[in-house]
Amino acid sequence: MHFDLIVVGSGIAGLSTALAAAPRRVALITRGELARDGASRWAQGGIAAALGPGDSPAVHASDTLAAGNGLNDAAAVEVLTRGAAEAVEWLSANGAAFDRNAQGFLLGREAAHSQHRIVHANGDATGAAVMQALAVTGRTAAHLQIFEQHAVVALRRAGERICGVVAQGAQDFVELDAAAVVLATGGIGALYRHTTNPEAADASGLALALEAGAALSDMEFVQFHPTALRTRDGRSGQLPLLTEALRGAGAVLLNGAGKRFMRLHAREAELAPRDVVARGVWAELERGETVWLDASTAVGADFPQRFPTVFAACMAEGLDPRREAIPVVPAQHYHMGGVRVDAAAQSSVPGLYAVGEVACSGVHGANRLASNSLLEGLVFGRALGRRLAAQLPPAATVAATVATAPPADDCAQVSAAISQAVRDLLWREVGLVRDASGLRQALAALDTLARSAGTLAERRRIAVAVQITAAALHRHNSVGAHYRRDAVQARAG
Ligand SMILES: Cc1cc2nc3c(=O)[nH]c(=O)nc-3n(C[C@H](O)[C@H](O)[C@H](O)COP(=O)(O)OP(=O)(O)OC[C@H]3O[C@@H](n4cnc5c(N)ncnc54)[C@H](O)[C@@H]3O)c2cc1C
Structure with a gap:
């Protein structure tokens, strides 16, 4: 045609x-x-x-x-x-x-x-x-x-x-x-x-x-959103987003002790750029804290009218955001x-x-x-x-x-095992906070994974993961969404 x-x-x-x-x-x-x-x-x-x-x-x-x-x-x-x-x-x-x-x-x-x-x-x-x-x-x-x-x-x-x-x-x-x-x-x-x-x-x-x-x-440069809804089942894959507009409307981030923590990271607190807020949330999680988005005062009873999508997602999880804080986790959001x-x-x-x-x-x-x-x-x-x-x-x-490639039935198929292995690896080592050692480990693991890949689609997905990881290893300094915890050492070396 x-x-x-x-x-x-x-x-x-x-x-x-x-x-x-x-x-x-x-x-x-x-x-x-x-x-x-x-x-x-x-x-x-x-x-x-x-x-x-x-x-x-x-x-x-x-x-x-x-x-x-x-x-x-x-x-x-x-x-x-x-x-x-x-x-x-x-x-x-x-x-x-x-x-x-x-x-x-x-x-x-x-x-x-x-x-x-x-x-x-x-x-x-x-x-x-x-x-x-x-x-x-x-x-x-x-x-x-x-x-x-x-x-x-x-x-x-x-x-x-x-x-x-x-x-x-x-x-x-x-x-x-x-x-x-x-x-x-x-x-x-x-x-x-x-x-x-x-x-x-x-x-x-x-x-x-x-x-x-x-x-x-x-x-x-992979952007992570600070506030996805942490679901009860702890599932992988797509999580409901809690729009930034909630923080724009005055919702605040709290840790498990009910304390606001974003002021420790940025003058603008919850309204700092996305990467800053996402790393603030990540730092709390790394300390073993839980993190919550509380819109009960800022939005309260208006929640269903102002944020109907988020309201429905919360209610489906058995949470009423008019009265309760919402459990959050950062999530990959944009490339x-x-x-x-x-x-x-x-x-x-x-x-x-x-x-x-x-x-x-x-x-x-x-x-x-x-x-x-x-x-x-x-x-x-x-x-x-x-x-x-x-x-x-x-x-x-x-x-x-x-x-450029022969049409074959496996062109679009990625097994659940390979898909999950890539997801877990990138989340752990090529996520919000990176360092050279983790990135090198990720490249080695992707190489092993590529050998076990059975389909063209699997090899392709791994090839893109390699590109992201290699680029992250190559950029030694921290900038924007790319944060290297070893930036000082990397610059020195
Ligand atoms: C939950 C969420 C909330 C967001 N909120 C906002 C917001 O408020 N404002 C904002 O500006 N941005 C927001 N973003 C980001 C924004 O939505 C996306 O970056 C933008 O929509 C991307 O548009 P796109 O057309 O490039 O890709 P998409 O909308 O993702 O479309 C990609 C298309 O390509 C098709 N496709 C992919 N691979 C193939 C293939 N091999 N063969 C055939 N078809 C294929 C898909 O099926 C799809 O039709 C949000 C993103 C998410 C996930």
């Missing part, structure tokens, strides 16, 4: 790209159900946009650079923050019903933002509202052909150029060709024991790019690193583009500012779709392609 463009992934980045590429013929391939199978629909807090009095894209940019520890690409930050207002208007026009009052959008505040600038929907259900609206737009867009329940398991090449994909459905493999392929495959949560991400965030897009020879960047792309979202391999969480444009630096991620997918996705629509040659001119 021939298309002008292939987009892999139907989160905010994939859908934004695919919709903006009209009227070119676009194949949109997604592993599960359109707009529901990625992280986007789980987003709670909202979308950052400088819409309030006294705010401006320049102030938003300066907060983004501060959170990113100055390692951000300043030009990308400018594009992001300047594009925010228009992106929010576009979503509204496409049916996303953001919370408003008579003056306009209701603007929330989140950690490390100097202003109230978080646009949200249904309180803490922003992702669900936005993705529902985009799904409706996507399903009625005549230029899109949507392939649901299909996982891309190989890229296709014509010479050096990526010109297609092989996707595996329940019964079949399909081969699609196009003038360009956009990876919008999201994050890496499935590589960590605790994560806020759904299972689809399995780094398979990163692995495909790596296999195709694309450069990856900033792989060590700042990814497929290295330039200002045009082009990877180092011709024909292969990346956008959204799978990409590394440098916009987030060493640490993403809260609520800048949906925005990134929107702003960079729409710009990429428009650009490709204007520039791409017609699909008919695409040369014959060959797959």
Whole structure:
């Protein structure tokens, strides 16, 4: 099948790209159900946009650079923050019903933002509202052909150029060709024991790019959210997120003795940047303490209206957050690193583009500012779709392609044992706090694991884990989300 463009992934980045590429013929391939199978629909807090009095894209940019520890690409930050207002208007026009009052959008505040600038929907259900609206737009867009329940398991090449994909459905493999392929495959949560991400965030897009020879960047910058709900069953995998907006609303972190501890770590206490708060929580847990988020005073009876998603998750665990503190654990949340792309979202391999969480444009630096991620997918996705629509040659001119990996039934399968081994290893040694000895041990363990891997998907997952670990070992200093407990010694050596 021939298309002008292939987009892999139907989160905010994939859908934004695919919709903006009209009227070119676009194949949109997604592993599960359109707009529901990625992280986007789980987003709670909202979308950052400088819409309030006294705010401006320049102030938003300066907060983004501060959170990113100055390692951000300043030009990308400018594009992001300047594009925010228009992106929010576009979503509204496409049916996303953001919370408003008579003056306009209701603007929330989140950690490390100097202003109230978080646009949200249904309180803490922003992702669900936005993705529902985009799904409706996507399903009625005549230029899109949507392939649901299909996982891309190989890229296709014509010479050096990526010109297609092989996707595996329940019964079949399909081969699609196009003038360009956009990876919008999201994050890496499935590589960590605790994560806020759904299972689809399995780094398979990163692995495909790596296999195709694309450069990856900033792989060590993995963001951990300070407050996931510690469930009674202590399970691995996706945990319910307790949005940062709760701390923005005044909720406080307590240890088992009922004492606030974040002031010991940062002047801004609970509103310090995410990495600082996450390490504060981790330090308490390392001391054998339990950690709790108490919103009973700050939010109290308003909880069900203001934070319906979190309220439902707590009640499902038998907790009433109007009256009780909520047990928390940090969890892997976002990957700042990814497929290295330039200002045009082009990877180092011709024909292969990346956008959204799978990409590394440098916009987030060493640490993403809260609520800048949906925005990134929107702003960079729409710009990429428009650009490709204007520039791409017609699909008919695409040369014959060959797959980068042979389609085989094991392309998408990872055994529970390998999956858990990777999750436990990365959580322990490549988590919130790292050191050279643990990182070296992790590399050795991954090498052993790779030898026992039976399927292509297992080898690919381990290959991405190796990239993250090796990058963490390579960066000796602590910066942003990458914290080396041996930084002083490492610098000396
Ligand atoms: C619980 C939670 C709350 C969050 N809250 C916020 C927030 O309030 N504000 C904010 O800005 N950010 C938030 N984030 C982060 C943000 O949601 C994500 O970073 C963002 O949605 C990523 O969008 P994306 O389009 O890049 O990827 P995703 O939305 O994850 O989409 C990836 C897509 O790729 C598909 N895919 C993956 N691999 C393949 C394959 N091999 N073949 C076919 N399809 C594939 C998936 O099925 C999916 O459709 C939150 C994240 C989580 C998990």
